[in-house]
Amino acid sequence: MLAQDKQENAMIHGIHRYPPMERVIYGIPLAEALADEVNRLDARAVYVMASGTLDRETDVVESVRRVLGNRLAGVCARIGSHTPRTDVVAAANEARAAKADLLLTVGGGSVTDAAKMVGLCLGNDVTQAAQLDAFRAVITPDGKTERPPVKPPAVRSVDVPTTLSAGEFTAMAGCTDTTRHVKESFAHPLMMPQAVILDPAVTVHTPEWLFLSTGIRAVDHAVEDICSVNPTPFSDGMSLQALRLLAAGLPAVKADPADLEARLNCQLGAWMSIMGSQNGVAKGASHGIGHVLGGTAGVPHGYTSCIMLPHVLRFNESVNATRQAWVSEALGHANESAGDAVAALIASLNLPATLRDVGVKLEQLDAIATGSMHDRWVHTNPRKIDGPPAVRALLEVAW
Incomplete structure (x- = not known):
């Protein structure tokens, strides 16, 4: 039995906090x-x-x-x-x-x-x-x-x-x-x-690459909450619905940028994707490494999720395969791995898939790997990341 499967057999408990938003x-x-x-x-x-x-x-x-x-x-x-x-x-x-x-x-x-x-x-x-x-x-x-x-x-x-x-x-x-x-x-x-x-x-003025790639950022929120080391029942439900809305809405906007209903569905999906963050659900290495790619290498956050999330899912699959199957199903690809399902969505939107695509140089990888170990969400990745070499290996696969 997988470690996270054992965890899910324990009694569910926790505290739901309502945020100070009116x-x-x-x-x-x-x-x-x-x-x-x-x-x-x-x-x-x-x-x-x-x-x-x-x-x-x-x-x-x-x-x-x-x-x-x-x-x-x-x-x-x-x-x-x-x-x-x-x-x-x-x-x-x-x-x-x-x-x-x-x-x-x-x-x-x-x-x-x-x-x-x-x-x-x-x-x-x-x-x-x-x-x-x-x-x-x-x-x-x-x-x-x-x-x-x-x-x-x-x-x-x-x-x-x-x-x-x-x-x-x-x-x-x-x-x-x-x-x-x-x-x-x-x-x-x-x-x-x-x-x-x-x-x-208001979003029709947003460049297509930015709207769609930040949509994948929202997918990343939902996916890493579902696969988190400390998920909650509320965030699970909201994140799964977020993935359904985004998986349908993003390709619809790509096909017809004037489709306001699809744009609103994407906005609602993004809102739902963040509910775990409001209640302390820990993210994983896609977010953690993404922060450093943004601050150190200047990569837009939407692009960091496009590039890192599929690889982080594959890295983590050995410890949370059951929850990753939920992700695949919500994205409409129940018979595929979550990493492949996410990668397919990204490819369908013609978004970048490698660090090379967004201008990251090979000689930057060591600094990014070292910096990532100072991000809190690298340390809450479902599969333990014990030092810069592990991050470097992920970056090499993504490069």
Whole structure:
């Protein structure tokens, strides 16, 4: 009997925690939903953080300006990929000067994380990038996460995501120290937005590669939660439904980018995929290695999941084959291995499958392997990863 099978024969027990998010609005046009939220929260000075591309090339940010009117406290459309510290602190200083009482994000994961970090900066008197050293998580050599005390954010957010990474549903943020080229983790329960607005019409402006690859990131959330060392009944159910929605929705969007119903199904799947993260379900090496590929090698997170998840599933199959079979079935490939089922979905979307495809050089693998051992989720991988050589072997297979 497999180790995880034995675990599942034990009495189920645990605690389900409801996150400090007030509501999720889905399928309602952005202008209507935003007006309702601003009135509900009685916001008087809304600081908008938007994707630069949305601001420059679409009318989405202008429509937000019209809805907010004299409640607009400022617009920041200068957040770089992987949420650089310097960009975060500059935005926080602007929001502080504007006396913002609500943050509004319109964009992808980097903008979402930036708003969380701005809230942290405002609540902890951070005015310079170096001050964030005092609030970052530290991963000890044995894989434990040590988080320093953090005061709650002074200002919270309403988020309008344009990608499927689902970071808007968590209380954690990744923020990159561009001096050391390391992406670090920050957290406080109230860094989670007060509300999320899911409007599929806003996502039509998102580049196809970004929408689809972040959809695979959501698949990664669901898969690694199902296969986790500490799954919960609630996250199991939500993750399986997430996979069904994403497995149907992503190819439908690929076939017809104007299919708003398929886009909304993808958004709902991404939302469901993150429920385990809200309750402490540990991820595995696909996420852990992916963090380092992002912060060290500049690989977009959606692409890290495309490349690493099939290989991590194959690596782990000897310890969680039963749960991997659930993944295959939810993806509509009950007679295939989970690794092959995920790889087939990725291939059908014409997304990259190797590290070479995304510009990672062979000489970078040692640094990535070493850095990965400082990520908490490498240490909670279902099959033990006992050092950089094991990560290096996975990277070589993926290269």
